[in-house]
Amino acid sequence: MIDLLLATHNEHKITEYRSLLAGLPYRVASLSEQGITMKAPESGATFEENAIEKARIYAPLSRLPTLAEDSGLEVEALGGEPGVLSARYAGENASDADRVRFLLDRMKDIPLEKRRARFRCVIALIWPGNGLEVFNGECRGVIAFEPRGSLGFGYDPVFFLPEFGKTMAEVSAETKNQISHRASAVRKARQFLERRATEGILR
Numbered sequence: 001m002i003d004l005l006l007a008t009h010n011e012h013k014i015t016e017y018r019s020l021l022a023g024l025p026y027r028v029a030s031l032s033e034q035g036i037t038m039k040a041p042e043s044g045a046t047f048e049e050n051a052i053e054k055a056r057i058y059a060p061l062s063r064l065p066t067l068a069e070d071s072g073l074e075v076e077a078l079g080g081e082p083g084v085l086s087a088r089y090a091g092e093n094a095s096d097a098d099r100v101r102f103l104l105d106r107m108k109d110i111p112l113e114k115r116r117a118r119f120r121c122v123i124a125l126i127w128p129g130n131g132l133e134v135f136n137g138e139c140r141g142v143i144a145f146e147p148r149g150s151l152g153f154g155y156d157p158v159f160f161l162p163e164f165g166k167t168m169a170e171v172s173a174e175t176k177n178q179i180s181h182r183a184s185a186v187r188k189a190r191q192f193l194e195r196r197a198t199e200g201i202l203r
């Protein structure tokens with residue numbers, strides 16, 4: 001098994017990645033296990049810039065192969081907001097519930113047919129001294145008028161999935177890990193991760 005730093009301070013992301021990376025020859029190490037407490041500034045204008053920034057900051061601190069990600073929600077009728085500001089949309093110390101309420105308030109006059117949205121996830125992978133790879137995933141849905149469900153995290157309770165007739169917070173973790181933006185990005189990264197593991201073992 002090869003150690004892979006999962007460079008996030010978000011416990012929910014860690015739980016999801018542990019499932020999504022299962023079956024690959026990696027042992028997931030968290031920032032807290034590595035004693036890394038610093039928080040990347042996330043100064044980029046895009047998910048990709050932020051994911052790369054996080055990977056470039058955390059990889060040298062750990063000296064491990066590093067997976068960083070930036071993710072968030074884009075609402076069509078809000079011109080792509082909250083986007084890269086998803087985690088900070090309702091202020092720095094707001095809770096998930098505060099962010100959901102803030103979003104619903106901003107969207108209170110927007111009719112159902114204009115509530116299309118997507119979750120996006122960009123993964124940046126760095127192998128120390130060995131370049132950078134980026135993988136994108138997305139998941140499409142509709143912003144509900146009220147929160148429903150208690151699974152998942154973040155904006156899941158208002159992210160309605162028409163094909164399931166449920167919000168992302170009402171489908172099981174297993175289902176979320178098949179259809180989410182994160183699952184889609186990991187699926188694309190899988191081959192690369194497998195190849196790198198084989199090269200590492202042969203070296």
Ligand code: ITT
Pocket residue numbers: 007008009010013042069070071072073086087099119152153154155156180182
């Ligand atoms: P790290 O930077 O340490 O990874 P973070 O929570 O700050 O943790 P981001 O900057 O990538 O992560 O912000 C992502 C935000 O987007 C997250 O806090 C949620 O509000 C939202 N989000 C991302 N993925 C989500 C998901 O699967 N379900 C619901 N909301 C999600």
